[in-house]
Amino acid sequence: MSIRVISPAILCLTLLTSGAASAQQTTTAPSAPSMQSSDMESLKQQMLRMQSSLEAQQTRHQREVAALTAQVERLHTTIADLQKSVAANATVSAAAKPTGTAPAERPPSGAADAAFPTTDDDVVAAKAQPAVPAKQTQAAFPTTDASVTPAATPTAAARLTGPLTIVGGAKTFLNISFDGQFSGATSTEKHLDTLEVGDHDPHQRGFNARNVELALDGAVDPYFEGFANIVFKLDNNNETSVELEEAVMQTTTLPWNLQVKGGQFFAPLGRINAQHPHAWDFVDTPLVNGRLLGPDGLRGLGAQVAWLTPLPWYSQLSLAAQNGSGSTGFSFRNRGDGDTFYGRTTVDRQLGGAGDLLFVPRFENSFDLSATQTLMVGASGAFGPNDTGTDQRTQIYAADFFYKWKSAHSSRGWPFVKWQSEALMRRFEAGRGVDYTFPVSETFDDWGAYSQVVWGFSEGWTAGLRGDFLHMQESAFTDDPERQSRWRTSPNVTWFPTEFSKFRLQYNHDFLEANRFLASGSEDSVFLQFEFSLGAHAAHKF
Amino acid sequence: MKTRRLILAGLASVLALVSTADAQLNVVATLADFGAIAREIGGDHVDVSVLAKPTEDEHFVDARPSFVIKLRNADVLIEGGAELEIGWLPPLLQNARNEKIEVGAPGRVVASQGVRLMNIPDNATRAAGDVHALGNPHYMIDPIIAKTVAQHIAQTFSTCDAANAALYDANYNHFAATIDAKLQEWGKAMLPFKGANVVAYHDSWPYLAHRFGITIDTFLEPKPGIPPSPSHLAEVIDKMRAQNSKAIILEPFHNRKIAEKVAAATGARIVDAAQYPGALPGTDTYVELIDALVSRLTVALGGQ
Incomplete structure (x- = not known):
């Protein structure tokens, strides 16, 4: 309405100013000693044109007003009809229910025998209010409130044009969040980066910043959503390195319960591999993940299809295909530090065909054991070539298990108990390296597991205990310290002042088994981790 | 190929059955x-x-x-x-x-x-x-x-x-x-308590306060989602005494011990309330829930 009133006014203003401008031009024309009659004539013509256009505007405006009035009248009739039907309904309900308070006989309009309002324009908009207007109410308590429900009839049109809640926020196209994770460390091992197996784990005594990440996500368009995670790390010389951890686009509503994603992403192998460090319950990576999947976890460039099966419980099958190259494809086409892996000088294997890609299938199922208990089990594998020879391959098999109990009266999510376990087995065909320079080819059957329990015992507080075990098949030919069997025990306590900050104290006891080349040993470490997150409210996957 | 197509067709028909069964x-x-x-x-x-x-x-x-x-x-x-x-x-x-x-x-x-x-x-x-x-x-x-x-x-x-x-x-x-x-019933029941000061654990009741003309602006939480601290609770207790607050609204998942402490210090009553039907006994419908809230509030505020 207001726009309609304003626009003619603006039009008049523009006309006036343009008129004034032309008038000014006329007066400032130096060549004319007096105003020429042609000028006068054109000015007059202009004025006439302005007048007629104004008149046309007015007529149009009047027509619009008339149309609007008619519309309002129609609305009034609708309202009256609605009121009648409401009244009839009230009568019916009153008749049907002896306890109903709506009287069968309506008092004359304006009569106020009821004191409590049953409308409130403060909460629901009055304009399109379908409910009974004050005049007709037999009650004094308002039943409508435009101050709380401004558009009382959310018509289909209103819904579609209304503000839509986009995942993560109503007014942005992009959710941005920033997460800084730091840890102070002390250890009996001088070189902590040889003891800790993950790239985001503390790497030195003193302070560490191994995972400071920027996460972006949002709806790309009606068909896709996008997500990117960029990690900044400080190395032991305080030099910054940047890693494009993930950047993927994913379909939203494909038919047949399918979902496809593509880009750089974590392979769906087990449970913790695809989780970002801020979602971990411990400071560091489990031994088996760090040694069999690599310090960065198994991730890479590729594509993935996931199918939610029609079974009545949560059951999903997925298959990812990735390049499986470099340090994030650790057990696959990875040339290793200094082009050496498990003692072999590695071969630069290029993709020879689809068969040389890394394939990661996964089958996961979840069951609600009760209203407060949930179980999730998964089986996955990873299959692809490795760089220790020209036709060597690696197979990884993994099983994971996650159980959670959460109180039906939980406050901020507490109290709860989580139990998570994973077991991984790897068959690694180690070749003789480039030009058969290594004396033998071997097959390593390596395996390991971890199991962790986290108890959210009091609001904002958790206590955790993790046990780690790693068995690396002994070899007479390689002294690689990464092939040392070992185990670890880690108790910890975490305090979450809010969901946006946390402090974690963890103790690790490491035991390393002797082998042909390396002596046994035990190490003790203590970590104090602190973390903050800014920006978009993170949603938590199960 | 044929068998595969048959299996697919079978699957599709099962799916169709499932989806149109009801x-x-x-x-x-x-x-x-x-x-x-x-x-x-x-x-x-x-x-x-x-x-x-x-x-x-x-x-x-x-x-x-x-x-x-x-x-x-x-x-x-x-x-x-x-x-x-x-x-x-x-x-x-x-x-x-x-x-x-x-x-x-x-x-x-x-x-x-x-x-x-x-x-x-x-x-x-x-x-x-x-x-x-x-x-x-x-x-x-x-x-x-x-x-x-x-x-x-x-x-x-x-x-x-x-x-x-x-x-x-x-x-x-x-x-x-x-x-x-x-609303007539609820309005009538709440009318005697217009302007009464009520304390809540969390700021989840402004719409109830607005509707029935009570004041709910004191919370056991110092800020939304932040657990109560002893110093904040001391302030709340002083304020409640000054304002003669008679009720503390508590939701099913809130820490009852804290509310009980405040109640004991001020003589206020705890109102076990909930935002959701089914959380309080006998409140399967929306109307039953508001019925329960109004009756629990009026009992506490009436001091009977």
Whole structure:
């Protein structure tokens, strides 16, 4: 309405100013000693044109007003009809229910025998209010409130044009969040980066910043959503390195319960591999993940299809295909530090065909054991070539298990108990390296597991205990310290002042088994981790 | 090839059977208040499942994988919007792959649309606690707003199941008429306590205060989502004494011990309240919930 009133006014203003401008031009024309009659004539013509256009505007405006009035009248009739039907309904309900308070006989309009309002324009908009207007109410308590429900009839049109809640926020196209994770460390091992197996784990005594990440996500368009995670790390010389951890686009509503994603992403192998460090319950990576999947976890460039099966419980099958190259494809086409892996000088294997890609299938199922208990089990594998020879391959098999109990009266999510376990087995065909320079080819059957329990015992507080075990098949030919069997025990306590900050104290006891080349040993470490997150409210996957 | 095609055809027909076996609308409500109203509007024509338990903190619900299945099969999703479910609903919807309930689809009800939210912060900063940038999302406790949401739900049911539109409309009218009549009762009961100061654990009651003219501006939490500290509680106790506050509203998941301490120090009574039908005994419907809240509040405030 207001726009309609304003626009003619603006039009008049523009006309006036343009008129004034032309008038000014006329007066400032130096060549004319007096105003020429042609000028006068054109000015007059202009004025006439302005007048007629104004008149046309007015007529149009009047027509619009008339149309609007008619519309309002129609609305009034609708309202009256609605009121009648409401009244009839009230009568019916009153008749049907002896306890109903709506009287069968309506008092004359304006009569106020009821004191409590049953409308409130403060909460629901009055304009399109379908409910009974004050005049007709037999009650004094308002039943409508435009101050709380401004558009009382959310018509289909209103819904579609209304503000839509986009995942993560109503007014942005992009959710941005920033997460800084730091840890102070002390250890009996001088070189902590040889003891800790993950790239985001503390790497030195003193302070560490191994995972400071920027996460972006949002709806790309009606068909896709996008997500990117960029990690900044400080190395032991305080030099910054940047890693494009993930950047993927994913379909939203494909038919047949399918979902496809593509880009750089974590392979769906087990449970913790695809989780970002801020979602971990411990400071560091489990031994088996760090040694069999690599310090960065198994991730890479590729594509993935996931199918939610029609079974009545949560059951999903997925298959990812990735390049499986470099340090994030650790057990696959990875040339290793200094082009050496498990003692072999590695071969630069290029993709020879689809068969040389890394394939990661996964089958996961979840069951609600009760209203407060949930179980999730998964089986996955990873299959692809490795760089220790020209036709060597690696197979990884993994099983994971996650159980959670959460109180039906939980406050901020507490109290709860989580139990998570994973077991991984790897068959690694180690070749003789480039030009058969290594004396033998071997097959390593390596395996390991971890199991962790986290108890959210009091609001904002958790206590955790993790046990780690790693068995690396002994070899007479390689002294690689990464092939040392070992185990670890880690108790910890975490305090979450809010969901946006946390402090974690963890103790690790490491035991390393002797082998042909390396002596046994035990190490003790203590970590104090602190973390903050800014920006978009993170949603938590199960 | 032939057998494979046969198997596929078999699978497809099984799927078709499963999907047409019942003509009921599959409705998923994130919270129990929407669920209760959806049942009243839809009657036998809808099959309603509710995700969050009525007794748990609705800000922190686990995104259980079984919810993905419920959402996948949904014809209608009713959510509160206004970032109430932001911590758990987005990943579920991401996994559900259901175009019927995607943003802007007829089956998606964002209940906060058409509601003017209270307490929208001018400057949203988490220094003020876990604030809701779009306004306080606990609006369903206002019966007038509940009517509007009920109408929104009825319209959606009518769009998705046109054959029963008249029934949904009639059920809505019945619900609205019941609320209008009940408002008289509730208003009368609350009238003697107009202006009374009531304390709450968390700031989830501004709409109730607005409706019935009571003041709820003192909270055991120093800031939304921040646990009570001893110094803050001491201030609350002083304020309650000065204002002669007689009631402390407590939700099922809040720390009762803290409220009991404050109650003992001030002589106020604890009102066991809830935002969601089903959280208090005998409150399966929305009207029963407000009945219970009004009667519990009036008992506490009346000091009988």
